[in-house]
Amino acid sequence: MDDKKQQSVPVLPWMRHPVDVTRCEQLSLRRIPFLDRRLKLALENMEISELFSVQVALWQETIGPGNFERDLCINSPTGSGKTLAYALPIVQKLLPTSTVKCLRALVVVPTRDLALQVKQVFDAIALPLGLRVGLAVGQSSVADEISSLIYLPGEEEGVDPGFLSPFWFQSKVDILVATPGRLVDHVNLSRGFTLKHLHYLVVDEADRLLREDYQSWLPTVLKSTQSSNNDDGGGDGGDDVFQLGFPYSPWSRRTCGVERGSKPYSRLAKVVLSATLTRDPGRLVQLNLHHPLFLNAGKMRYRLPENLESFKVICERKVKPLYLVALLKSLGEEKCIVFTRSVDSTHRLCKLLNCFGDLQIDIKEYSGHQHQRVRSKTLNEFRKGQFQVLVSSDAMTRGMDVEGVRNVINYHMPKYIKTYVHRAGRTARAGQTGRCFTLMSNDEVGRFKKLMKKAEASACLEHTVPSHLIEELHSTYQSESKLHNCEGFTKNTLTLEDEPLQKHLKAINMNHSSLNVHDFTLTTFIVERFVCTIKIEGDNIGESHEAQEAQGIDQNERKVFYGMTANDLYR
Numbered sequence: 001m002d003d004k005k006q007q008s009v010p011v012l013p014w015m016r017h018p019v020d021v022t023r024c025e026q027l028s029l030r031r032i033p034f035l036d037r038r039l040k041l042a043l044e045n046m047e048i049s050e051l052f053s054v055q056v057a058l059w060q061e062t063i064g065p066g067n068f069e070r071d072l073c074i075n076s077p078t079g080s081g082k083t084l085a086y087a088l089p090i091v092q093k094l095l096p097t098s099t100v101k102c103l104r105a106l107v108v109v110p111t112r113d114l115a116l117q118v119k120q121v122f123d124a125i126a127l128p129l130g131l132r133v134g135l136a137v138g139q140s141s142v143a144d145e146i147s148s149l150i151y152l153p154g155e156e157e158g159v160d161p162g163f164l165s166p167f168w169f170q171s172k173v174d175i176l177v178a179t180p181g182r183l184v185d186h187v188n189l190s191r192g193f194t195l196k197h198l199h200y201l202v203v204d205e206a207d208r209l210l211r212e213d214y215q216s217w218l219p220t221v222l223k224s225t226q227s228s229n230n231d232d233g234g235g236d237g238g239d240d241v242f243q244l245g246f247p248y249s250p251w252s253r254r255t256c257g258v259e260r261g262s263k264p265y266s267r268l269a270k271v272v273l274s275a276t277l278t279r280d281p282g283r284l285v286q287l288n289l290h291h292p293l294f295l296n297a298g299k300m301r302y303r304l305p306e307n308l309e310s311f312k313v314i315c316e317r318k319v320k321p322l323y324l325v326a327l328l329k330s331l332g333e334e335k336c337i338v339f340t341r342s343v344d345s346t347h348r349l350c351k352l353l354n355c356f357g358d359l360q361i362d363i364k365e366y367s368g369h370q371h372q373r374v375r376s377k378t379l380n381e382f383r384k385g386q387f388q389v390l391v392s393s394d395a396m397t398r399g400m401d402v403e404g405v406r407n408v409i410n411y412h413m414p415k416y417i418k419t420y421v422h423r424a425g426r427t428a429r430a431g432q433t434g435r436c437f438t439l440m441s442n443d444e445v446g447r448f449k450k451l452m453k454k455a456e457a458s459a460c461l462e463h464t465v466p467s468h469l470i471e472e473l474h475s476t477y478q479s480e481s482k483l484h485n486c487e488g489f490t491k492n493t494l495t496l497e498d499e500p501l502q503k504h505l506k507a508i509n510m511n512h513s514s515l516n517v518h519d520f521t522l523t524t525f526i527v528e529r530f531v532c533t534i535k536i537e538g539d540n541i542g543e544s545h546e547a548q549e550a551q552g553i554d555q556n557e558r559k560v561f562y563g564m565t566a567n568d569l570y571r
């Protein structure tokens with residue numbers, strides 16, 4: 001979107017003049033004012049020697065002169081280091097710990113894998129400083145999870161059990177990273193779990209979290225953070241010591257960086273982030289932001305990582321899988337993520353790619369249809385470099401940080417620039433280089449051009465896949481299919497006798513033991529490969545779709561029989 005058009009979109013007044021994050025220089029750790037020496041050491045142990053622009057900007061608004069006086073909304077590219085940008089000041093602010101642990105910082109993210117990733121960042125800087133980080137993501141039962149988050153009455157440790165036991169609950173963690181659904185479960189169901197002492201709330205991947213309701217997580221959280229700590233520890237309900245009317249509380253009072261003069265001004269400080277932050281006033285208003293300050297990277301709304309190269313790969317629709325295989329072959333051993341438009345396509349494409357015996361690349365799928373355990377295992381293996389190509393749907397990839405991903409391939413062109421930004425952003429992270437290839441047919445080129453115009457880095461060259469590679473692949477699979485097509489194809493019935501084949505078909509949702517077909521001119525190599533083990537009875541062998549159509553055979557009927565058309569396999 002050009003500047004003129006961008007200005008015509010209704011924007012909240014405080015979003016009109018953002019602080020440009022890119023103007024902040026990267027700074028070496030020794031030049032960061034007030035950085036706690038232990039925090040500096042923890043960063044050095046992570047091999048971090050300087051802070052990125054967005055991290056410096058946030059530091060200024062929190063620990064520096066800004067002193068967290070305003071809520072912060074950050075729109076900064078993928079891989080620019082937003083996690084550490086909020087984790088660092090929060091940990092530094094929590095450092096003067098009170099004698100009693102209580103939950104003072106909450107980070108909400110949309111997926112479990114992302115929550116685990118964020119927790120790891122907090123662990124690296126908070127644990128050495130004696131702060132504990134918890135996770136509420138629904139990996140275990142509510143009861144098991146809560147026992148890792150709070151001391152139950154009678155449990156040892158905590159403060160002066162003789163004084164408060166058996167009525168009190170105490171937090172085991174200072175910082176909690178949570179997904180919205182499980183967070184709401186704890187707020188509503190877990191005795192002793194309270195957000196009343198919360199000082200900091202971070203909403204990461206905010207546009208995604210604000211787009212979906214997730215059991216009304218936001219109003220639930222905001223309501224339960226409403227502390228009555230103005231009245232010196234008399235709680236407004238809940239199962240903690242405040243409810244019991246103790247004369248004083250050893251818990252910290254919320255005054256987080258928003259004290260004015262000598263008068264403490266109780267407020268929950270909020271940090272809201274994304275690489276594609278929403279500007280929709282209706283969504284943002286739900287956050288109930290206090291005097292918000294908008295930090296943006298550059299002038300445009302969408303910005304791609306600086307060292308990302310974008311390419312278009314133009315190909316005919318029906319040979320798209322061949323282009324993908326050829327492209328993957330040409331990328332060699334480099335780690336790569338292939339994006340499709342849905343979980344079904346992800347599953348099918350992964351199966352399809354694994355049919356190419358000569359590809360010699362390990363490929364696995366990663367999608368929301370898989371069990372969390374399977375998904376996390378796959379992600380770990382990918383991180384460790386145990387396989388090179390991950391085929392993925394969009395839902396799970398926001399914020400995912402995997403070292404060494406050099407290439408992203410859009411097998412299906414994304415519909416929206418936001419999707420492009422998040423997909424492409426899995427590479428070229430933290431200043432590294434990376435490439436994003438988008439496969440498209442000729443008639444999609446115009447749409448792609450429009451899409452790319454909305455991002456700041458809109459240069460996009462064409463990447464040509466050598467035609468000899470495509471021809472080689474084509475002839476391999478064509479010849480195989482011809483060979484197998486020759487078996488009796490006399491009637492319009494197809495019997496699936498072969499057990500491995502049946503399994504295979506089942507895996508791509510073709511749950512039939514026998515098929516009635518008019519048309520079994522199999523135009524995709526994947527289906528051709530099935531033919532080799534199918535006992536075929538039909539009379540249409542070798543006829544093209546056009547010829548079949550001329551005979552009045554309804555091509556759509558295939559949909560009824562297979563649950564999908566041969567064309568579905570191309571998409």
Ligand SMILES: Nc1ncnc2c1ncn2[C@@H]1O[C@H](COP(=O)(O)OP(=O)(O)OP(=O)(O)O)[C@@H](O)[C@H]1O
Binds near residue numbers: 047078080081083425
């Ligand atoms: N100051 C730094 N120096 C070196 N590496 C850093 C620094 N800060 C962050 N990183 C690394 O940069 C990578 C990207 O960071 P992070 O995941 O926080 O990005 P992000 O902006 O949240 O991206 P996304 O929008 O995709 O979630 C991580 O691997 C992180 O370890």
